Each structure stands twice: as structure tokens, then as C-alpha cells.
Amino acid sequence: MASDMNDYFNKKKKEEQRGGGFQAPKPPKFDFNMNGQKAGMFWIIGGFILLLVLAKPFIIITEGERGILSTNGKYEDQALMPGLHFLIPFIQKVYIVDTKVRIINYADKIERASTAGDGIVLKPAITVLDKRGLPVTIELTVQYRLNAQLAAQTISNWGFSWEDKIIDPVARDVVRNVIGQYDAETLPIMRNAIALKIEAGIRASVDRQKNGPADLESIQLREIGLPQKVKDQIERVQVAKQEVEKAQQDVERAKQEAFKKETEAQGTANALTIEAAAQAKANHLVGQSITPGLLKLEQIKVQGKFNEALKENKDAKIFLTPGGSTPNIWLDTKTGDSQKISSTR
Template sequence: MATNYNDYFKKNNDNDNNSNNTGGGFTPPELPNFLNKPIVWIIAILIVLAIFAKPFVVINQGEVGILSTTGKFDPEPLNAGMHFYIPIFQKVYVVDTKIHIINYKRIAEAGSMNDTRGGIKLYPSINVLDSRGLPVTIELTFGYRLNPKTAAQTIATYGFNWEDKIINPLVRDVVRNIVGRFPAEDLPIKRNQIATLINSKMQEKLDKLQSNPVILESVQLRQIILPNKIKDQILSVQVAKQQAQRVQYEVLKAKQEAQKRAALAQGMAEAKKIQAQGTAQAITIQANAQAKANKLISESLTPKLLQLKQIEVQGKFNEALKVNKNAQIFLTPGGVVPNLWINAKDKQKASVSK
């Protein structure tokens, strides 16, 4: 039976009037006329339900929303912003699409393998057998993120724990296959090559998955833990190499010193040779010059010139005779100068004049 709100308020007003007439009670104020309409109450109830039911969701940057209608996921993701949905019939799941990190390490001190710290997960390090069956432990860091375009398909296929179903098994499988190709002692030397192979193989595996659920960001090979026997072997090899390099260095140094001394000796010999050649050339040049000078002098000695020179010398003798009148003079045949004179008073003393 429908309730007549007008009759209800009219009856209440009549009761209030009767109370006033009898002189007792408080008279409430009359409600506005628009509240007497049923549609107003219906809208108010819907508003209250909307506030409590919250039929909208806000998606932040680095997230996407997955709209589920009666249990079926909409393939189109809800990007950042406000989105409305119908409560009871629809629901929005917000998933993170930012970069996540998995650290594979010895985590005895780090707690549970499911320990998550701001998008960083800790997983046990990966135990591998090398090409000869020796145990090796690998620690690495794997960076990835959920593909926002196919997030709905990924959640529908793998569930919300898709990381444990996709990433962890693939990483362990790839690392074991690649590291197992090498002997343990070669792993530290070929570290960069192994990291590149792991990265390319992981990308290849992820690309083959349906809907391309994960985007690979980085693979960092952080540590290769070898057996103690292999460590000692590598250390002994390194020591031997260092000793060989030291001996090679000493030999090279001695060889360089010998070459240096030989070069210095050769340089000194060349210098002396050049000096001797210079001296010889100087003597030759001087002799040639003297010969030329003598030749020129001999060519210039004409009979008249010799006679003139004889007259000049005879004049000097004449001057000498004026001083020493007792001197005896001997002239060489032909009147060639120089001439010799001897003091008759002191025959023990001789003098030569040129």
C-alpha cells in the first residue's frame, strides 16, 4: 500500500495545531514544499548510496586499471585519471606498471624470498653446474615491468602473482643453460659475455610468450661465486702469470738497457769519427791552402824579386857591419838568403837570422 506523504504531514500538522490549542508542546517548523515530492527522496537516497558505494576509481601514473564486469576482464586498460564503474556488477583492479627489481642473492640475512621493499624482491641465488659439473653460484639483478597494453590478458592468464609464474622460472632456466656452457675458471674472465648472453636469451624467451606480458629493462650479473678449489687454482694461475710478466719485464728492461748502452757507445763512436773526419778535413783544407799559398809564393819569386830581396838583406848586413866591424860574413852560393855572419871576437857564440 502506497503511503500518501501529504496526508501524513497534514495529520501531523493537525496534531500540532491541537497541541497548540491546548497550550502545550513544541511546534516544529513546516518542511519546504519540494521535500513533499517522492522524487526528491529517491535522489537523496541514490546520492547517499553513491557516496558509500564509491562508484569511481582514480588511477595514478605508473599504474593501469583492469575493469572486470561480472568477472570478465575488459582487454582495454584504464589509464591514469578518474574512471566510473557500476558497483556490484563491475570492479576495477589497479596494477603497478612501474619497474620492478628482483635480486637473486644469498639471502640468509635478508629474510623471506617474498620480502618486497618498494618494488624490489629478494630471491635465492641461482645454483648452477658448470660444463664439468662443478657447482657455481650466480647472483644477479633483473629489472622488468608489466606491459600496460596487455595487463588485462596477463592477469587473466597468470593471475596477480604473475611474477612468480613468469619471471623467476625463466631467469633460473636461462642462467643455468648459459652458465653451464663454460668451465668455472672461465666465468670471471667471460663475465661480460655471459651477461650479454643472459640478457639476449631472456628477451628472446619473453618475446615468445603470449600477449608479450613483460617488458625487459635490465640484467646485471653482479657476482659469480666459485668453489674454493677453483678459486685457489685461478689464484695460482694469476700468480704464475704475474711472475712471468715480471720476468718478461726484467728481460725487456735488461734488453732496453743493453740497447741504450750500445746506442750510447755507437753515438760516441760516431761522434769521434765525425770529429776525426772534421779534424782531417781541417788539416787537409789547411794543407791545401798552404800548398796553394806556397805555389803562389813560388810562382811569384822571379829572378828580379830574388835580387831585390838579396839587396835588402845585404843592406841589413851592411848596417850590422857598421856596428860590429870585426864580423866575418859568408854568402851562400848564388847569393841566396838567408846569409850567415859570425862575430870574430866570440866564435863560441853563433846566431842565425832569417
């Protein structure tokens, strides 16, 4: 028994020495073999999916856009409307154009850079010459949009940079022609008329283009930049005008004061005239009211006063003036004093 056991361990030892030690189990084998029909379908489906990913035979156009379909390099006459459209890969291609309102700002100072796709184009202010050859800068805003119905013809005729070939040169040409009709000093005064002429000129020029490539929304004249010496001259003229206006106001105020005093003096004279007329009328009435009977009554009253005076001073001498043209006087012979008793007319 012991010898059998030794033989077993010796045999195991020899096997380990020969490299026949512990070996990991081998992974199971799977059979990927398919018949020819199944393999063909697999490769067809995979190739179709890869073609869809690479060729992308469809396109989605959103609102505010149009698609220009090109077949073998030739543009179609009608633009593609918003929605889903299928294409023939590698043969047809669609170019997206923007039909929303776009803006060109001509500004002396560009405060920000235009962002791609925001529809705003920033350009330097338009520099032109006035009637005498002085440089003037015009800041302008032009709002426009691509004619959606004729977008394909416009791109075919003008290319994708159509606005740089139509809107920009037209605006500059019209501004140059309009400003050249005026002196720089008169530009601020004629601002409204100039703005109307610029707008009318740009609209007429764009409308004359073949197939009506663009629809103008508005043209706004924002600023007129004048040379510094012209600004100084205008400022001096304004100051002189203000001084003249102030002098005219002072003259007008003086005229009003003089008219007021004249009116007051005329009123005083009228019042005196009225008073004198009233007094004359009163005297006339008084004269008409004196009758012989009234005069006799007055004489009786005066006689009564004489009698009273003689009672107090019997030595007084009384002088009566006939006709009543002078006062009646009594004379005190003791003292020599005299006194008017009354007067009659």
C-alpha cells in the first residue's frame, strides 16, 4: 500500500516537472457562421444606415428661411418652403438663405461687432461732400429683407452676397447725390427734407432692379456729421440769433410799456375832459336855474342879514351894489373892519 502511494506521488511529480501543472479551462467557442442570405441582409442594412448618416438625404427648413435647391450645380427656379424636404445624395444640395428683416447700420463709431446670424451688419458712416466740397458724414439705418418669392432668382443673379452688391452701393450713391445739393450749414435745417429724399432715392433704385430682389422696410437718417469749422460757424450764428431775439423782445417790451403809459395818459385826459364837460354842464344848468324870482329871494335873504347886523351895530354903514355883480359889504365905523355879507349874480 505504501509503495503504491509513493508510485502515485512520484508520477504526479514527474508530470508537473514536464509542465503538465494546473491549466485554466479554455473559454467556450461560439459559432458565428451564417448562411449567405443572412450575411447579405446584414451588410445591406448596415450600408444603408451608414449612407443615411454620411449623405443626409433630407433637410428641414424653418420659418424665416428659404432653401435654394441645386441639382448638379444648377439652381432651381422655385425656392423650397419651410418644412421637410428629401434630396438625392451627392446630386442635389440645398443652400439656406435668410428672409427675415436684416439691418445695415452706417455709424461713425461702431460700438459692437456684428454677430453672425443676428441679421445686423455694421458699416462705417457714409462720408460724402457737400455743395462746396466740404466733407460730411452721414449715419444711416437701412432695414430690408430678401424677396422670399424670388429668392432663387436673386441668388442665381447676384449670388449669396447680393446685399453687398445692391443695398450698400445704392445707399451710398443716393446719399452722395442728395447731400451734394446742399451747403453744410443748411443740412441741419433741411434734415427732414433730406431724410425724405434719401429714402425715396434708395427705394426707387432698389425697385428698379430686375426681379425685385429686396423689399425695403425703412430708411432712417440718424445723424449728420459736420466739419468742426462749420459747427463753430453755426454756433456763432445761433448766438447772434439769440441776441437779436433778446433785443427784439426788449423792444417789444418797451413798446408795451409805452403803450400802457400812453393809454393811462389818454385815460387821464379823457377823465379831465369828462370832468370839465360835466362842470360846464352843471354851470349851464345853474345859469338856467337862476330866475328873477330866485334873485329877489336872495336879496330878501341878504336884507335879512343886514337887518340882523344893524341890530348889533347901529352905526354900521351898508353899501348895496345894484345888479348883484359885486358883494354887498357893510362897514363898521367904530373899528373900520369890513365883511362880505353875500354875493349875487
